[in-house]
Amino acid sequence: MAKNKQKSVTLYQFLKYVLFVVIAIIIAGSVFSLFKKKDSGEPLNSQSPSEIRGKKALYSDLGKLRIPTADESGGTLVVFPVLEYNSDDKAFEEEIVQKKEKIRKSIIDWFSQKTAYELYTMPETEVKKELLGNINSLLNLSRIKHIYFKEFVILE
Numbered sequence: 001m002a003k004n005k006q007k008s009v010t011l012y013q014f015l016k017y018v019l020f021v022v023i024a025i026i027i028a029g030s031v032f033s034l035f036k037k038k039d040s041g042e043p044l045n046s047q048s049p050s051e052i053r054g055k056k057a058l059y060s061d062l063g064k065l066r067i068p069t070a071d072e073s074g075g076t077l078v079v080f081p082v083l084e085y086n087s088d089d090k091a092f093e094e095e096i097v098q099k100k101e102k103i104r105k106s107i108i109d110w111f112s113q114k115t116a117y118e119l120y121t122m123p124e125t126e127v128k129k130e131l132l133g134n135i136n137s138l139l140n141l142s143r144i145k146h147i148y149f150k151e152f153v154i155l156e
Contacts, residue, residue: 057084058083058084058148059093061100062100062104064079064151065081065107066078067079069111069112069154071117078151079149081107083144083147085143092142106134106138110131116154
Protein backbone atom coordinates (compact mmCIF):
# COMPACT_ATOMS: atom_id res chain seq x y z
CA MET A 1 0.00 0.00 0.00
CA ALA A 2 2.89 2.31 0.70
CA LYS A 3 4.14 1.65 -2.82
CA ASN A 4 0.77 2.65 -4.37
CA LYS A 5 0.74 5.82 -2.27
CA GLN A 6 4.24 6.69 -3.45
CA LYS A 7 3.23 6.11 -7.11
CA SER A 8 0.17 8.34 -6.77
CA VAL A 9 2.29 11.08 -5.14
CA THR A 10 4.86 10.96 -7.97
CA LEU A 11 2.06 10.92 -10.58
CA TYR A 12 0.47 13.90 -8.83
CA GLN A 13 3.78 15.79 -8.84
CA PHE A 14 4.36 14.94 -12.53
CA LEU A 15 0.89 16.21 -13.50
CA LYS A 16 1.49 19.33 -11.42
CA TYR A 17 4.71 20.04 -13.37
CA VAL A 18 2.99 19.40 -16.71
CA LEU A 19 0.19 21.80 -15.75
CA PHE A 20 2.78 24.39 -14.68
CA VAL A 21 4.60 24.09 -18.04
CA VAL A 22 1.34 24.42 -20.03
CA ILE A 23 0.35 27.54 -18.06
CA ALA A 24 3.84 29.01 -18.53
CA ILE A 25 3.64 28.44 -22.30
CA ILE A 26 0.22 30.11 -22.48
CA ILE A 27 1.42 33.12 -20.48
CA ALA A 28 4.63 33.43 -22.53
CA GLY A 29 2.65 33.26 -25.78
CA SER A 30 0.23 35.92 -24.59
CA VAL A 31 3.02 38.27 -23.50
CA PHE A 32 4.88 37.69 -26.77
CA SER A 33 1.79 38.47 -28.85
CA LEU A 34 1.18 41.68 -26.90
CA PHE A 35 4.67 43.02 -27.51
CA LYS A 36 5.10 41.73 -31.03
CA LYS A 37 5.30 44.54 -33.56
CA LYS A 38 2.30 44.86 -35.79
CA ASP A 39 2.83 44.27 -39.51
CA SER A 40 3.82 47.66 -40.84
CA GLY A 41 2.83 46.64 -44.36
CA GLU A 42 0.05 48.43 -46.13
CA PRO A 43 -3.40 46.90 -45.67
CA LEU A 44 -4.79 45.01 -48.64
CA ASN A 45 -7.29 47.70 -49.49
CA SER A 46 -7.61 50.87 -47.47
CA GLN A 47 -10.33 52.30 -49.69
CA SER A 48 -14.00 52.21 -48.86
CA PRO A 49 -16.29 50.22 -51.17
CA SER A 50 -17.67 53.42 -52.71
CA GLU A 51 -14.12 54.60 -53.54
CA ILE A 52 -13.34 51.27 -55.19
CA ARG A 53 -16.54 51.30 -57.19
CA GLY A 54 -16.01 54.89 -58.26
CA LYS A 55 -18.98 56.57 -59.87
CA LYS A 56 -20.60 53.35 -61.01
CA ALA A 57 -24.03 52.14 -60.04
CA LEU A 58 -25.69 48.85 -60.90
CA TYR A 59 -29.35 48.51 -61.87
CA SER A 60 -30.67 44.99 -61.33
CA ASP A 61 -34.42 45.62 -61.07
CA LEU A 62 -35.03 44.02 -64.46
CA GLY A 63 -34.97 40.72 -62.60
CA LYS A 64 -34.64 37.21 -63.96
CA LEU A 65 -36.13 36.83 -67.43
CA ARG A 66 -37.31 33.55 -69.01
CA ILE A 67 -37.21 34.07 -72.75
CA PRO A 68 -38.28 31.56 -75.43
CA THR A 69 -35.63 31.28 -78.15
CA ALA A 70 -36.34 31.19 -81.90
CA ASP A 71 -35.87 27.39 -81.93
CA GLU A 72 -38.73 25.29 -83.26
CA SER A 73 -38.01 22.76 -80.50
CA GLY A 74 -38.88 25.36 -77.88
CA GLY A 75 -35.61 26.36 -76.23
CA THR A 76 -35.61 28.79 -73.32
CA LEU A 77 -33.06 31.31 -72.10
CA VAL A 78 -32.94 32.30 -68.44
CA VAL A 79 -31.07 35.57 -68.07
CA PHE A 80 -30.59 38.09 -65.24
CA PRO A 81 -29.23 41.33 -66.75
CA VAL A 82 -27.55 44.00 -64.63
CA LEU A 83 -26.92 47.46 -66.09
CA GLU A 84 -24.02 49.73 -65.09
CA TYR A 85 -24.39 53.51 -65.27
CA ASN A 86 -22.93 56.67 -63.71
CA SER A 87 -24.12 56.95 -60.10
CA ASP A 88 -23.91 60.76 -60.06
CA ASP A 89 -26.62 61.11 -62.72
CA LYS A 90 -29.85 60.93 -60.69
CA ALA A 91 -32.01 62.09 -63.60
CA PHE A 92 -30.68 59.23 -65.72
CA GLU A 93 -31.38 56.79 -62.90
CA GLU A 94 -34.99 57.98 -62.86
CA GLU A 95 -35.18 57.56 -66.63
CA ILE A 96 -33.99 53.95 -66.32
CA VAL A 97 -36.64 53.26 -63.68
CA GLN A 98 -39.36 54.86 -65.83
CA LYS A 99 -38.32 52.88 -68.91
CA LYS A 100 -37.78 49.60 -67.07
CA GLU A 101 -40.53 47.79 -68.98
CA LYS A 102 -39.32 49.09 -72.36
CA ILE A 103 -35.78 47.94 -71.53
CA ARG A 104 -37.07 44.55 -70.40
CA LYS A 105 -39.12 44.20 -73.61
CA SER A 106 -36.11 45.19 -75.73
CA ILE A 107 -33.98 42.48 -74.08
CA ILE A 108 -36.73 39.87 -74.47
CA ASP A 109 -37.30 40.80 -78.13
CA TRP A 110 -33.58 40.63 -78.94
CA PHE A 111 -33.01 37.23 -77.33
CA SER A 112 -36.24 35.74 -78.69
CA GLN A 113 -34.97 36.32 -82.24
CA LYS A 114 -31.92 34.11 -81.59
CA THR A 115 -31.75 30.32 -81.58
CA ALA A 116 -30.04 28.39 -78.80
CA TYR A 117 -27.23 27.52 -81.23
CA GLU A 118 -26.68 31.19 -82.10
CA LEU A 119 -26.52 32.09 -78.42
CA TYR A 120 -24.05 29.26 -77.73
CA THR A 121 -21.73 30.30 -80.54
CA MET A 122 -22.04 34.10 -80.34
CA PRO A 123 -19.18 35.72 -78.37
CA GLU A 124 -20.25 37.31 -75.10
CA THR A 125 -18.82 40.68 -76.14
CA GLU A 126 -20.98 40.70 -79.26
CA VAL A 127 -24.13 39.84 -77.28
CA LYS A 128 -23.41 42.65 -74.82
CA LYS A 129 -22.54 45.14 -77.58
CA GLU A 130 -25.78 44.50 -79.49
CA LEU A 131 -27.91 44.60 -76.33
CA LEU A 132 -26.25 47.83 -75.19
CA GLY A 133 -27.03 49.38 -78.57
CA ASN A 134 -30.70 48.39 -78.29
CA ILE A 135 -31.03 49.57 -74.69
CA ASN A 136 -29.17 52.85 -75.24
CA SER A 137 -31.40 53.64 -78.24
CA LEU A 138 -34.32 53.79 -75.77
CA LEU A 139 -32.58 56.25 -73.43
CA ASN A 140 -32.28 60.02 -73.90
CA LEU A 141 -30.34 61.48 -70.97
CA SER A 142 -27.23 59.30 -70.93
CA ARG A 143 -25.95 55.83 -71.81
CA ILE A 144 -25.59 52.49 -70.07
CA LYS A 145 -21.84 51.83 -69.72
CA HIS A 146 -21.84 48.03 -69.39
CA ILE A 147 -24.24 45.14 -69.13
CA TYR A 148 -23.50 42.11 -66.96
CA PHE A 149 -25.32 38.82 -66.65
CA LYS A 150 -25.82 37.57 -63.13
CA GLU A 151 -27.33 34.47 -64.72
CA PHE A 152 -27.24 33.21 -68.31
CA VAL A 153 -28.58 29.69 -68.86
CA ILE A 154 -29.76 28.18 -72.13
CA LEU A 155 -32.32 25.39 -71.68
CA GLU A 156 -33.12 23.18 -74.64
